[in-house]
Amino acid sequence: MSxxxxxxxxxxxxxxxxxCGACCRIEGHVWVDEGDIRRLAAHxxxxxxxxxxxxxxxxxxxxxxxxxxxxxxxxxxxxxxVYAVRPAQCRTFPFWPEWLESxxxxxxxxxxxxxxxxxxxxxxxxxxxxxxxxxxxxxxPPRGCSCAxx
Ligand code: SF4
Numbered sequence: 001m002s003x004x005x006x007x008x009x010x011x012x013x014x015x016x017x018x019x020c021g022a023c024c025r026i027e028g029h030v031w032v033d034e035g036d037i038r039r040l041a042a043h044x045x046x047x048x049x050x051x052x053x054x055x056x057x058x059x060x061x062x063x064x065x066x067x068x069x070x071x072x073x074x075x076x077x078x079x080x081x082v083y084a085v086r087p088a089q090c091r092t093f094p095f096w097p098e099w100l101e102s103x104x105x106x107x108x109x110x111x112x113x114x115x116x117x118x119x120x121x122x123x124x125x126x127x128x129x130x131x132x133x134x135x136x137x138x139x140x141p142p143r144g145c146s147c148a149x150x
Contacts (some may be wrong), residue, residue, distance in 0.1 A: 008103055009127060014096060016119020020111060023093055024080060027071040029064040032056065036087040037063070073142040094132035095127050 032040070041051040055074050056063045065087070066074040075081045080090070094116055099109040110116035122130070 007100070007127075009100065009106075012121045012123045013095075013106065013127060014118055014121050014122045015115055017115045018116060019079070020082060021076060021079070022114075024073045024076045024090075025071065026112075027067065029059060030073060030087055032065060036085075040082060040084040040087075043082060044120050055135050078137050082100055088133050092130050095122070096134045097131060097132040100127070 008128050012096075032094075037048065037056070037070050038049065040055070042120075044051065046054070052063075055066055057066050068074060070074070075086075080086055094113055099105050106116065
């Protein structure tokens with residue numbers, strides 16, 4: 001049996017969020033899975049239906065947070081208004097599979113995020129664990145959640 005390949009980030013990677021909000025204030029999707037949706041609803045004291053109508057949009061088979069007209073996340077309010085229960089996509093940034101593909105991809109991510117490459121050193125095992133969480137947002141919505149189609 002062959003040995004597992006050593007990732008290019010075997011010596012770890014540095015990251016420390018500066019709180020600048022750059023990743024919360026750009027056009028794109030914040031994918032949410034059933035766990036994310038239930039945590040947000042409980043935190044905000046909303047029924048799933050109401051959370052769906054106010055804060056989610058349907059994109060194909062998946063659900064994403066709504067954006068404001070200026071592309072800020074619906075929960076951006078000079079900081080994340082739901083930080084304690086922010087979706088897995090937000091919690092796992094920037095250790096996403098696409099940014100971990102190569103040193104070049106990591107460097108590219110750093111062009112938009114000033115926290116990449118500085119601060120705390122995450123070791124390879126931590127990175128793998130976080131990356132696993134980042135890849136787990138493909139599930140459907142909970143029943144009773146009525147969200148607008150995009
Ligand atoms: S949920 Fe919070 S951390 Fe995630 S994009 Fe929105 S404002 Fe940013």
